């Protein structure tokens with residue numbers, strides 16, 4: 001890890017990271033996006049297919065769900081720092097197909113990538129952190145953490161990971177809405193907006 005608090009320098013250094021095997025098959029490192037002055041940080045799982053091609057987080061279908069949810073929760077995306085627990089796209093290919101299918105990163109990969117996430121937390125020092133989905137939540141709150149048990153609660157990150165103690169919330173990843181049954185989507189979306197709104201209220 002470079003000894004810097006500058007996001008641009010961290011992003012440059014992360015381009016050549018070989019901290020786990022995921023860099024081999026992915027197109028590029030997808031570092032976080034946003035200003036160091038952002039008061040809120042949203043953490044997802046890993047870049048998806050479109051993010052991997054674009055080199056930017058949350059620009060695919062899940063990103064569009066998130067954009068809509070942020071809008072409804074009255075949180076401006078431009079004022080949020082967006083990142084992922086894992087910075088390279090993990091995928092598999094069905095035999096004979098070019099389509100890349102998302103694979104959940106392993107605990108080892110999440111732990112290998114965590115220094116980048118901690119460096120982003122250190123550089124941005126957000127007042128509020130929202131962990132989107134189990135991978136992000138477990139990265140910072142431990143492998144036993146269950147989003148379903150703590151949704152809507154204000155949590156604290158371990159002091160050794162985030163000494164500035166941001167108000168922390170865990171909710172679902174927006175991609176889960178796309179995977180779930182169509183008839184449940186409106187309720188699931190409303191619940192995500194509620195969670196973001198509660199987190200946003202911490203900013204006053």
Ligand code: SF4
Nearest residue numbers: 017019020088112113
């Ligand atoms: S996923 Fe993270 S730790 Fe693994 S190579 Fe990419 S940037 Fe490095």
